[in-house]
Amino acid sequence: MISLNTSASQNPSLNLHGNIVQQGVMVVDDSSMHRYSAHMCLRAFGVSQVYEAANGKLALDQLAQLEQIPAVMLLDLEMPVMDGIEVLQQLAQLPHKPAVVLASSSDEVLISAVATMAEALGINLLGAFRKPVNPVELADALNSYNAGICPPDQERPPIETDVEQLKTALDRAKIQVYYQPKMDLETMKVAGVEALARWKNLQGDWIPPGVFIPMAEEHGLIGDLTLSVLDQVLQDMNGWWELGQYIPVAINLSAKSLAEFNLANEIIQRVIRQGIPAHFITFEITESALVVDLPSALATISRLRLKGFGISIDDYGTGFSSMQQLSRFPFSELKIDRSFIQGAPARQYIRNILKSAIEMGQRLGITTVAEGVETEAELHLLKSLGCKQAQGFLLARPMPGRELMGWVEQDLQRKNTICQTSLG
Structure with a gap:
């Protein structure tokens, strides 16, 4: 499971979480040689408590008997009696479970599929590798341990709201626009921003977009929400232009918006009145929205594109007919979903898909x-693959429009330093 080549030149940098030091690691593998190799490597890392099990059933039996479960389980997939996939399914049922590092001799596509399954089950997956796992890979996986996913009893209770509160918020312009910058990976300059709707209710609680946007769609308010966001964006853009900052903006359009016959006309007229050239605005549309009402979607998107607006296919790769959508619609931008970014540095299979996109x-x-x-590893990979732009928490979190110019003026140099250090 672990390569025994632990020479000084490959000695990994370790910053083990206290839980790993105190609770230890369990190695589950049917090969005694691989268990021994992993055991020795973990001891060299300073992990004094190392448990071993020759198959999944023995591992689960041990967990049931221990007063304190190991912080991490180093898990093989192909084992007799109970394989690693079964172990993951059983672990998911436990109230307290270790984080997991997967190791297997199987092909990368299968390992990637099992890794996706583990994460979907709520397991804190630290890494998924082909055997033999070298010490540097294992060290990186252990270093990423952060006590796991937030326990259910620590999750915030859902914030209740209703359509009347949403209507009031729209009438009083209480739904604000935040902006998340996008960085050009060639010039290291701001390429634009994405406009994001944010709502804080009268009690001071932030209502998640995943709550109020579907509510707006269901109750016929999505057009009002879209135009409210557009009006704020146009006002902010005019303010930025007065300061000499000509920053393009991307705005999300929902499936229901695409089906509204007069929405394209309203968008076009408002942009003309504000004097903003259409090519400074891009509308982002998810793949799922494109199949709800194909004729209406084609009409709205084509009219906006005809007037000079950019059209972006958002969350690219999450739908089942991405190639077909690219052939049908006049897109000017392809926005690659986070799921293909996150796993790419460590998984060749995901990296190949990202490269293809x-x-x-x-x-x-x-x-x-x-x-x-x-992460900087993700940024470095994207640059090496020729991706044009990047957006994410590494570069900037969403911020109100009044703070954006301050970020551009004061923080851009620091972001450039991050990029140049990572990409150089």
């Missing part, structure tokens, strides 16, 4: 944007 954008002559970039 970027190359697809290049061949079609449209801009590729990676969303949800959170």
Whole structure:
């Protein structure tokens, strides 16, 4: 499971979480040689308590008997009696479970599928590797341990709201627009921002967009919400232009918005009245929205594109007919979903898919944007693959329009330093 080559030149940098030091690690593998190799490597890392099990059933039996479960389980997939997939399904049922590092001799596609399954089950997955796992990979996985996913009893209770509160918020312009910058990976300058609707109710609680946007769609308020966001964006853009900052903005359009016959006319007229050139605004549309009402979607998107607006396919890769959508609609931008960014540095299979999406954008002559970039490894990979733009918490979190100019003026140099250090 672990390569025994632990020479000084490969000695990994370790910053083990206290839980790993105190609770230890369990190695589950049917090969005694691999268990021994992993045991020795973990001891060299300073993990004094190492448990071993030759198959999944023995591992679960041990967990049931221990007063304190190990912080991490190093888990093989192919084992007799009970394989690693069964172990993951059983672990998911436990109130307290270790974080997991997967190791297998199987092909990367299968390992990636099992890794996705583990995360979907709520397991804190630290890494998924082909055997033999070298010490540097294991060290990186252990270093990423952060006491796992927030326990259910610590999760915030859902905030209750209703359609009347939403109507009031729209009437009083209480739904604000926040902006998340996008970085051009060639020039290291701001390429634009994405406009995001944010709602804080009268009690001071933030209502998640995943709550109020579906509510707006269900009760016929999504058009009002879209135009409210657009009006705020246009006002902010005019303010930025007075300061000499000509920053493009992306705005999300929902499936229900695409089906509203007069919405495209209203958007076009409002933009003209504010004197903003259409090519400074891009509308982002998710793949799922494109199949709700195809004729209406084609009409709205084509009219907006005809007037000069940019059209972005959002969350690219999450639908089942991405290629078909690219052939049907006049997109100017391809926004790659976070799920293909997160796993790419560590998983060759995901990296190949990411590379394919970027190359697809290049061949079609449209801009590729990676969303949800959170690590320097992800940023470095995107640059090496030729992705044009990146957006994510590593570069900037969403912020109110009044703070954006301050970020551009004061923090951009620091973001450039991050990028240049990572990409250089």
